[in-house]
Amino acid sequence: MTSPLLEVRDLRKNYDDGRIEALRGVDLSISAGDYVAISGPSGSGKSTLLQLLGGLDNPTSGEVLFQDAKLGSAIDLDSYRSQQVGFIFQAFYLLPTLRAIENVQVPMLAGIQQANHRAQRAAALLCEMGLEDRMNQYPNELSAGERQRVAIARALANNPAILLADEPTGNLDSMNSARIMEILTGIQKQRGMTLIVVTHENEIANAAPRHIRIRDGRIEGMPEP
Amino acid sequence: MTVQSDRMSHHLSFTGFAWRNLWRRRLRTLLTLCGIGMAIGAFVGLVGFSRSFEHEWLQMYLSSGTDIAVVQQTFLNTSMDESAGITLKALPSVAQATPMILNLMDLTQDVNALAYGWMADSYEFESLTLKSGRRFKDGKPEVMLGDLLAENLKKNAGDTLEIQGSSFTVAGIYHGGSALEAGAVILPLDQMQKLGSLQGKVTAFHVRLRPAPPGESPDHYIARAQAEIEAALPGLRAVPAAERASNNQIVLLAHAAAWGTSSIAMLIGILGIANTMAMSVFERTREIGILRALGWKRWRILLLIQTEAAALGLAGGVLGIAVGWGALRLLAALPQTSSIVSASFPLLLLVEALGIAVLAGLAAGLVPAWRGARLSPVEALRHD
Numbered sequence: 001m002t003s004p005l006l007e008v009r010d011l012r013k014n015y016d017d018g019r020i021e022a023l024r025g026v027d028l029s030i031s032a033g034d035y036v037a038i039s040g041p042s043g044s045g046k047s048t049l050l051q052l053l054g055g056l057d058n059p060t061s062g063e064v065l066f067q068d069a070k071l072g073s074a075i076d077l078d079s080y081r082s083q084q085v086g087f088i089f090q091a092f093y094l095l096p097t098l099r100a101i102e103n104v105q106v107p108m109l110a111g112i113q114q115a116n117h118r119a120q121r122a123a124a125l126l127c128e129m130g131l132e133d134r135m136n137q138y139p140n141e142l143s144a145g146e147r148q149r150v151a152i153a154r155a156l157a158n159n160p161a162i163l164l165a166d167e168p169t170g171n172l173d174s175m176n177s178a179r180i181m182e183i184l185t186g187i188q189k190q191r192g193m194t195l196i197v198v199t200h201e202n203e204i205a206n207a208a209p210r211h212i213r214i215r216d217g218r219i220e221g222m223p224e225p
Numbered sequence: 226m227t228v229q230s231d232r233m234s235h236h237l238s239f240t241g242f243a244w245r246n247l248w249r250r251r252l253r254t255l256l257t258l259c260g261i262g263m264a265i266g267a268f269v270g271l272v273g274f275s276r277s278f279e280h281e282w283l284q285m286y287l288s289s290g291t292d293i294a295v296v297q298q299t300f301l302n303t304s305m306d307e308s309a310g311i312t313l314k315a316l317p318s319v320a321q322a323t324p325m326i327l328n329l330m331d332l333t334q335d336v337n338a339l340a341y342g343w344m345a346d347s348y349e350f351e352s353l354t355l356k357s358g359r360r361f362k363d364g365k366p367e368v369m370l371g372d373l374l375a376e377n378l379k380k381n382a383g384d385t386l387e388i389q390g391s392s393f394t395v396a397g398i399y400h401g402g403s404a405l406e407a408g409a410v411i412l413p414l415d416q417m418q419k420l421g422s423l424q425g426k427v428t429a430f431h432v433r434l435r436p437a438p439p440g441e442s443p444d445h446y447i448a449r450a451q452a453e454i455e456a457a458l459p460g461l462r463a464v465p466a467a468e469r470a471s472n473n474q475i476v477l478l479a480h481a482a483a484w485g486t487s488s489i490a491m492l493i494g495i496l497g498i499a500n501t502m503a504m505s506v507f508e509r510t511r512e513i514g515i516l517r518a519l520g521w522k523r524w525r526i527l528l529l530i531q532t533e534a535a536a537l538g539l540a541g542g543v544l545g546i547a548v549g550w551g552a553l554r555l556l557a558a559l560p561q562t563s564s565i566v567s568a569s570f571p572l573l574l575l576v577e578a579l580g581i582a583v584l585a586g587l588a589a590g591l592v593p594a595w596r597g598a599r600l601s602p603v604e605a606l607r608h609d
Contacts, residue, residue, distance in 0.1 A: 051603055056517075056518055056602045056603050056606075057601065057602070057603045078517075078520055078521070078522040078523070081517075081518060081519065081520040081602075082519070082520020082521075082522075083520070085520075087518050087519070089606075093515045093518075093606070095512055095515065096249075097245040097246065097248075098237065098242070098245060099235055101235045101237075102235055102242075105236075105237040106237065106242075106519055107519040107520060109237065109238075109239055109521075110520050110521050110525060115236040115237075115238055116236065118236065118237065119235060119236045119237070135235075136235060158520070
């Protein structure tokens with residue numbers, strides 16, 4: 001039996017000096033290449049779980065293991081985010097002073113690739129997203145759907161093992177939502193990446209092979225993978 | 226092919242990213258540049274002025290061949306007995322010793338100049354080139370004008386010049402090797418003493434030494450001559466020319482005033498950059514969170530903000546050098562100051578100004594950079 005890519009053991013996260021318990025003992029195991037949807041009502045802890053899986057924050061207790069190595073001790077969180085994880089946010093979070101092609105290069109600035117290679121890779125990723133004619137535009141010149149596609153290209157820049165998407169369709173109309181999910185699932189299948197999507201949309205959650213529901217900081221039901 | 230080359234033109238470099246961050250708030254960046262530019266301009270102008278003053282002083286000694294100046298303990302005191310010259314000239318190491326008086330005089334409402342009282346047979350005339358007229362005579366109400374001063378006063382040989390209520394004939398116009406000479410007026414020593422009611426008193430003796438004996442180093446010889454003079458004339462100081470140029474009260478005062486004033490200006494400039502960088506970091510909190518989410522380490526955030534601060538300092542430094550250079554040129558052209566400053570711009574001053582500007586930027590950026598680097602990605606992403 002192969003070891004999981006990501007494993008979560010008794011994960012807890014408190015805020016406001018313990019007055020708010022966002023996660024209350026979560027156990028979870030995710031294999032390489034899985035497509036997992038995490039859903040739940042507002043304040044249920046789903047985004048907090050995604051942040052801890054992505055190494056954006058440290059848990060109050062419990063542990064997150066990536067390939068059996070504990071995040072924050074055996075693996076440096078910055079390196080983990082840079083090399084193993086690609087983030088996609090609801091609000092896109094593109095840098096407004098940079099063109100689309102430059103936004104995609106930002107994660108690569110933390111690495112050692114040469115400028116030519118960075119630009120070539122960014123251009124190739126944007127072409128893959130169908131944005132070959134939009135790569136020199138600034139974010140405010142792009143539609144919401146185009147911005148999210150740029151954000152996906154940026155998430156793929158360092159060829160991560162895991163894609164973490166926090167409400168990736170939350171700011172999009174239904175047509176663009178469908179297109180974005182098509183792109184994300186396509187990437188997951190073609191590249192064998194692990195895709196974890198946090199969503200409050202049942203249609204998207206139910207379409208995932210594995211659907212985790214969270215309520216009050218605990219996993220409500222977890223079908224077998 | 227066109228599309229490909231267009232794409233390739235958008236390489237994003239670390240420094241390019243820093244530049245974009247500065248350029249997004251152009252007005253604020255330009256105002257900050259003006260602040261640090263003025264501070265560096267003040268440094269270049271004031272320190273350049275004081276160094277130029279020192280340089281001209283040294284140049285004057287070098288061109289006249291003066292090895293040692295014999296002075297009272299205090300520099301500008303014209304209280305030394307002229308009779309000390311007899312003892313001085315009798316010393317074995319002394320080839321020539323000439324008394325002199327130094328003062329600063331208002332010649333007109335707009336023009337003030339250094340005024341020297343020399344003997345007509347002073348060896349110091351050897352370094353001057355007579356352009357018109359002749360050398361003055363002792364005991365006569367005559368003056369010689371440096372060519373720069375003559376131009377400012379619009380005087381020629383044969384004209385009359387009023388100094389402190391007395392009429393003097395311009396005996397000659399000379400060209401001097403330094404601005405301190407070119408912009409000066411030279412009077413007979415006795416006339417200078419009369420003007421200041423300083424009969425029998427001088428400011429200093431300038432001394433030319435005999436050649437050093439074979440086998441003795443120049444430094445050792447000068448030190449020995451110093452000791453010999455000070456032993457023969459108790460209470461007086463024998464100061465090597467180079468030391469007197471750099472270590473006299475006027476030059477030290479000019480240096481202190483220059484550094485003091487420019488330090489205050491620099492402090493204001495640093496606060497300006499610090500304010501700009503603090504505002505910039507606050508406004509970009511979420512963007513810093515994005516960078517942290519994308520795997521940028523804390524030190525890289527710190528480096529980005531410090532690069533922006535250093536770039537502000539550097540650009541301000543370049544602006545300041547231009548401003549300071551312009552100020553020096555202006556001072557060298559103004560009648561009030563042309564006698565004590567030249568328009569020369571030493572390379573060392575340029576390097577110092579740029580170094581100080583960059584260091585000022587780095588110092589100003591340190592706290593905002595540290596605060597930016599400390600931000601937690603989650604907290605920063607939540608920031609509105």
